[in-house]
Amino acid sequence: MDAKQAFRTINQGQISSVYVCYGTESYIMNEFIERLQEKLVQPEHREMAIVRFDTGETPVDTVIDEAETLPFLVPSKIVLVRDQVLFAAGKESAKIEHRPERLIAYMEQPLESTVLVFTVPLEKLDERKKTVKTAKAKDCVVPFAALQPEELLRWIVKRAASQGRTMEADAADELLRRVGTDMRALAAETDKLCLHAGQGGTVSSSAIRELVPMATEQNVFKLTEQLAALRTAEAISLYHELLKQREEPIKLMALLVRQFRNMLYVKELGGQGYSSQQMASQIGLHPYAAKITAEQARKFSMERLAALLGELADLDYAMKSGKIDKTLGLELFLLRTGSRGAS
Incomplete structure (x- = not known):
């Protein structure tokens, strides 16, 4: 089931005994778990009715033992398990021995008074694992991907x-x-x-x-927009404002490098017929960031982006080796870039 369906079913009181929640959007995942807690546990009972584990520190046998234990003085309980081993391709600790067959057997016959929730903070599950196949067969896998x-x-x-x-x-x-x-x-x-x-x-x-103050990374988005539009004065003004906020020129340069590199990737992938969503997944960007990056990339040629990355690499060396003052060096780069534009 998808996240919207999962929210809808718990609002209707149809709660599964097992959930495997995975994805990169931790905010919505946490909101889903909070909604589960509101439906199942009274606020004054949370200390007794909510148990937490991490498979990086606790064997799955201990988790299942807890899941199979009847709740004490409360009608139901939630067992929350953070995992990157049983359902994903994470590396197992040499000190922790897991028996996934125990979990598979439990998913076949879960205890009705327990809701067992696994949270996997990764983009994908390991489809080769029997635990994942069993969870999917039971329709208890819920993806929490970044919103479009x-x-x-x-x-x-x-x-x-x-x-x-x-x-x-x-x-x-x-x-x-x-x-x-x-x-x-x-x-x-x-x-x-x-x-x-x-x-x-x-x-x-x-x-x-x-x-609302603009976040540093968002200021870098704006900085590249000003450069592409030949608004050099605005770009320099924004740079000075960031310096007043005690932002380090080397950090700003690193963010500029990342943005120009992402623009280059987007242009390359766009030329290969990738959709915005596919580009976001391929580069590792949020879909909204990919959209903004694609809009900016249209204003630059491939050759210009490659040249800018080369200039920034030279500037990085000059700044870190002391050949040029870091504040002045980045300002001179912005002046040159703004005067020449995106072509």
């Missing part, structure tokens, strides 16, 4: 609406461009903006620009 750009925008708008506020799509997009794709940070900033707007109010783009 449109889904992320809708999620922000919906979070504001749930608090009695209105946020238009362009304002949500502005928030994404300033904060990035970390859902925990987005949730915190959305809640802050809703508090500022007041009950029944509207969260506007101007309020976001006034109240």
Whole structure:
């Protein structure tokens, strides 16, 4: 089942005895586990009804022993297990011996009063393992992948609406461009903006620009946009602002290298017919970051990106060897790049 279906079924009171949750979007995964806890456990019973393990430290036999033990003084319990060994291709500790056949047998006949939840913070499960095949056959595998750009925008708008506020799509997009794709940070900033707007109010783009500081990586996105558009003065102004915030020029240069390299990858993959989602997975970017990177990449030629990466490599050596002042060196690079543009 997918994440939406999993949320829907637990809201309807249809709770499975075993869940294998995996994926890179930890915020939604944690939200799902919190929803399970709300449905099954009274707040005052959480200490007795929720047990946590990590397969990197505890053998699966201990986990199953706990799962097979009837809950004490509560009607049901949740056993939460962090795992990168039983369902993924993680390396087993030499000190911990696992018997996956014990887990497979339990999944065939789980205890009704226990909800056993495995969380695997990885993009994929190891499809070769019998544990994964059994979990899929029981329909208890739930993927938590990063939201697509449109889904992320809708999620922000919906979070504001749930608090009695209105946020238009362009304002949500502005928030994404300033904060990035970390859902925990987005949730915190959305809640802050809703508090500022007041009950029944509207969260506007101007309020976001006034109240939400731009994250360093998002500033680097903006910096490359200014360079591509030949807005050299704006690029230098933004660089000086980052210096005032005590950002290190070497760190900023490393982020620029990563962004130009990602643009080069996106252009190469786009030329091979890859979709935005496929490019995001191939490069290891969030889908929204891949979308923004693709938009920027269209403004640069392949040759120009390769040349810029070469210049940055030379600059990195000069800065770290003391041949040029690091603050001045990066400013000179921005001046040269902005004056020549993307072609």
